[in-house]
Amino acid sequence: MSNLHLADITGDLEQEPIRKGFGRGLLKAGQLDVNVVAACADLTDSTQMSLFKAEFPERFVEIGVAEQNLVTVGAGLAAMGKIPFVSSYAAFSPGRNWEQIRTTICLNERAVKVVGSHAGVSVGPDGATHQMLEDIALMRVLPHMVVIVPGDSLEAERATLAMAKDGRPNYLRLAREATPIITTDKTPFEIGKAYVYEKGSDVTIITTGTMTYQALVAAEQLYKDGIEAEVIHCPTIKPLDAETILKSVKKTGCVVTAEEGQVIGGLGGAIAELLAENFPAHLKRIGMLDHFGESGEPNELLEHFGLDAKHIRLAAHEVTAKKKSE
Amino acid sequence: MPKHTVDQLETISTQIREDIIRMLEHAGSGHSAGPLGLADIFTALYYEILKHDPKNPDWDERDILLLSNGHCVPVRYATMANVGYFPRKELMTLRKLGSRLQGHPERTRLPGMETTSGPLGCGLSQACGMSLAMRMDQTKKRWIYVVMGDGELDEGNVWEAAMLAGKEKLGNIIGIIDRNNIQIDGPTEHVMPLGDLKAKWEAFGWHVIEINGNDIEAVIDAAAMGRAVVDKPVMIIAYTIPGKGVDFMEYDFHWHGAPPNHEQAKAALHELRTLGGKIRSEHE
Numbered sequence: 001m002s003n004l005h006l007a008d009i010t011g012d013l014e015q016e017p018i019r020k021g022f023g024r025g026l027l028k029a030g031q032l033d034v035n036v037v038a039a040c041a042d043l044t045d046s047t048q049m050s051l052f053k054a055e056f057p058e059r060f061v062e063i064g065v066a067e068q069n070l071v072t073v074g075a076g077l078a079a080m081g082k083i084p085f086v087s088s089y090a091a092f093s094p095g096r097n098w099e100q101i102r103t104t105i106c107l108n109e110r111a112v113k114v115v116g117s118h119a120g121v122s123v124g125p126d127g128a129t130h131q132m133l134e135d136i137a138l139m140r141v142l143p144h145m146v147v148i149v150p151g152d153s154l155e156a157e158r159a160t161l162a163m164a165k166d167g168r169p170n171y172l173r174l175a176r177e178a179t180p181i182i183t184t185d186k187t188p189f190e191i192g193k194a195y196v197y198e199k200g201s202d203v204t205i206i207t208t209g210t211m212t213y214q215a216l217v218a219a220e221q222l223y224k225d226g227i228e229a230e231v232i233h234c235p236t237i238k239p240l241d242a243e244t245i246l247k248s249v250k251k252t253g254c255v256v257t258a259e260e261g262q263v264i265g266g267l268g269g270a271i272a273e274l275l276a277e278n279f280p281a282h283l284k285r286i287g288m289l290d291h292f293g294e295s296g297e298p299n300e301l302l303e304h305f306g307l308d309a310k311h312i313r314l315a316a317h318e319v320t321a322k323k324k325s326e
Numbered sequence: 327m328p329k330h331t332v333d334q335l336e337t338i339s340t341q342i343r344e345d346i347i348r349m350l351e352h353a354g355s356g357h358s359a360g361p362l363g364l365a366d367i368f369t370a371l372y373y374e375i376l377k378h379d380p381k382n383p384d385w386d387e388r389d390i391l392l393l394s395n396g397h398c399v400p401v402r403y404a405t406m407a408n409v410g411y412f413p414r415k416e417l418m419t420l421r422k423l424g425s426r427l428q429g430h431p432e433r434t435r436l437p438g439m440e441t442t443s444g445p446l447g448c449g450l451s452q453a454c455g456m457s458l459a460m461r462m463d464q465t466k467k468r469w470i471y472v473v474m475g476d477g478e479l480d481e482g483n484v485w486e487a488a489m490l491a492g493k494e495k496l497g498n499i500i501g502i503i504d505r506n507n508i509q510i511d512g513p514t515e516h517v518m519p520l521g522d523l524k525a526k527w528e529a530f531g532w533h534v535i536e537i538n539g540n541d542i543e544a545v546i547d548a549a550a551m552g553r554a555v556v557d558k559p560v561m562i563i564a565y566t567i568p569g570k571g572v573d574f575m576e577y578d579f580h581w582h583g584a585p586p587n588h589e590q591a592k593a594a595l596h597e598l599r600t601l602g603g604k605i606r607s608e609h610e
Contacts, residue, residue: 037462061458061494069451069486076455079441080463084455099445100483104452108442109434 004195005186009216013180018210019117021153022174023048025160026085030056036164037077039063039086041070047087047117047174067093068100074112075104083111083164090116090132090173098138105169106144113163114139117174120260121293121301122210124177131293137265139171140238146191147238149173149259149267151212152181155235158189166191173209175260177298180213194241196248200228203316204248204255208234208267211258211286217309222316229316237267245271246279254282254319258312260302263287282322284315328546330373335542338408339369343571344598345404345417351591353421356429359568359581360475361401363506363540367564368405370545371471380410383438389468390440390456394449395475395504396430397583402439403427411438447481449474450501454487457496469553472501477509480518485530491559492531499559500552501532504539506568508579527561539564571598 007013030036030052039061040049053060061077063070063086070086070093077084086093094101094114105112119132139147146168150156156174163170170191188195197212198219207215212233219229230248234241249255255275259267268285275281288305302308330338342365350356372378377389393402400420407414412426419425426436430444441452453470460468478484491499503523511517520526524534533555537544545564552560568582569575572594575586586594599607 037459059462063490064486066486066489068447068483069454069490072448072451072483072487073455073458073490075441075448076452076457077459078455079452080456080459082455082459082462100448103442103445104448107432 004188004197005184006197007182007184009180009182009213010220013182015178015180016153017176017178018150018153018156019048019174019176021150021156022115022160022172023051025157027051027055028157029161029164030059033083033164035081035083037061037082037084039070039073039077039084041065041067041088041093043088043117046089047115049087067097071097071100071112071114072104075108075110078110078112083113085113085115087115087117089130090119090135091130094135094138094171095132102142106142109144111167111169113170113172115172115174118176119173120175120210121288121305121307122175122177122260122298124298124301125295127295128292133261133288133293134265135171135173136237136259136261136267137269140265140270144169145238146170146236148191148236149209150235151209151233152179152183154181154183154185154187155189159235162189162191175210179210182213182216189235192236192239192241194232194234194236194244196230196244197233198229198231200230201251202228203320204230204232204252205258205312205316206232206234206245206255206267206271207258208237210260211307214307214309215258215312218312218316221309221313225317227316227320234267237270240270240274242274242278245274249275249279249281254323256284256286256312256315256319258286258307260307261287263289282319284319286311286315328374332543335369335373338373339365339542340571340598340601342369342401342404342408344595345407345414346400347572347586347591347594347598349400349404349417349420350585351588352418354585355421356400356585357397357583358575358585359508359578360395360398360504360506362572362575363566363568363570364398364401364473364504365570366540366542367473367502367504367545367566368401370542370549372405372409374546375549376471380406380438383411387466387468390470392440392449392453392470392472393431393443394472395446395478396443398475398504399431402431406438446475446478447483450484450491451487453499454490454494454496457499458494460498467498470499472499474501474503476503476505476507476514476520477517479503479520488527488530488532495557496559497556500549501559501561503561503563504566505563506566508568508582510582512579523563531558532561533558534561534563536563537565539566540570573597573602
């Protein structure tokens with residue numbers, strides 16, 4: 001869609017890890033607001049907080065390998081009017097410190113920005129312990145928490161800037177590997193909004209994070225198959241943009257979701273809940289199906305677990321066929 | 327200069343203990359031993375130690391008091407009511423639907439409650455965050471007091487915070503451990519031995535002061551000594567008697583998580599009002 005100023009995905013796309021955009025966004029947010037501060041649990045380079053730390057050493061706190069302390073220190077910083085971004089790998093934060101996030105951030109209504117990097121199976125060789133897949137579910141269930149999963153590094157940068165101005169607890173999910181940049185500097189981002197990246201009337205494909213690029217590739221292929229897919233990029237999983245999603249599904253009557261995480265409680269769970277209560281439709285959910293990942297090369301793993309354009313395309317065929325057979 | 331005489335403060339702490347008994351009896355659930363044991367410390371804090379204003383709970387120069395062991399909140403509610411944060415009659419709403427006095431404290435419901443707590447081990451790290459923010463802002467010196475239980479020290483989060491405060495030399499943090507030697511499953515040294523607490527905190531870079539936590543004057547003095555140590559965080563290990571003031575509750579871990587029934591409350595109030603039989607109660 002031209003008004004979204006997307007990159008041409010049929011051309012050669014530049015690639016960059018999504019976390020890099022977070023690093024730039026945090027630095028910019030820090031330049032814009034003196035109250036933006038950061039804390040990290042011994043992964044400052046990996047999570048890309050190093051840019052902020054280099055420019056604002058006095059506003060950066062090294063917590064050490066202590067994720068429970070990381071988020072509770074964040075709650076204390078927020079209590080004094082700071083806008084704290086606290087980062088680690090998603091497997092550890094929010095993986096290890098969920099109760100502290102629940103009590104001292106969400107129930108306590110402190111606007112801490114929890115940033116989980118290296119989420120999804122595309123972490124690769126590190127294996128299942130480090131491939132966080134349950135973070136969306138863990139954060140989505142918490143009252144007051146906003147859950148954001150950007151689709152590329154540019155969107156991560158915009159999301160980070162938006163989070164610095166959002167007065168609520170936020171969770172930002174980042175990926176490790178370089179992924180195609182599908183947006184441009186002019187592409188809009190607003191917390192709570194889903195965006196129609198590709199218009200179509202036969203099937204709605206709803207994706208988040210790294211899967212949005214895969215969905216756009218699948219949509220190209222589906223077009224050649226004679227299926228016009230509408231691709232909705234959903235960077236905010238909570239609060240969910242029900243209006244945009246339902247409007248599309250009422251038109252297409254069938255849905256595919258795709259995410260690099262557990263379907264249970266994830267984007268797939270959220271969409272299933274929304275549709276079941278508002279507009280039941282044929283639904284196929286792509287994601288991790290109640291199992292863990294394992295070591296391997298990122299692309300190898302994505303294919304192995306069916307998290308790619310090929311599987312999104314097959315799923316779209318499946319739901320459109322079901323719709324037609326009614 | 328002290329604002330009250332020791333006699334006055336002891337009268338206040340007895341009043342707070344009576345309120346705790348009445349609140350818990352009325353609520354029908356809650357913790358008895360810890361709050362009674364902490365009454366002298368909370369009297370000292372709110373009546374002598376803290377810079378605060380009950381009529382302006384958000385005063386930006388106030389000292390901060392974090393109750394990390396949230397289950398002991400009845401003592402804080404009772405003290406806050408007595409010192410003027412809210413009417414004493416509201417104490418009887420403890421643990422009732424719609425009350426600002428939740429079973430475990432919630433910041434967003436009650437002005438003057440600095441944080442939400444209950445799940446243990448999170449107070450000290452929030453104090454670290456507050457202290458670091460104050461250092462970044464170079465604000466006027468404010469003290470952060472953190473009351474913790476001894477059983478709470480089983481939590482790993484406490485020691486993560488202890489390391490950070492020691493590393494960063496957070497000199498405006500004064501912790502107070504309620505060393506009453508009991509927790510839900512029994513004596514602390516049976517459940518999970520804490521051993522030489524003084525040596526442990528010193529090893530983490532803290533200045534440690536040990537006192538009788540049921541001696542109000544000793545609490546006030548220890549806080550003053552703690553404020554004189556500016557290059558390190560300070561931990562006051564306050565030895566208290568769980569259930570203090572009610573003889574059938576004292577030292578008995580079964581009262582950690584139980585409220586008195588009507589008869590027990592009556593006996594407890596009689597004992598408190600007569601100072602253990604030393605004087606006649608004006609209520610009887």
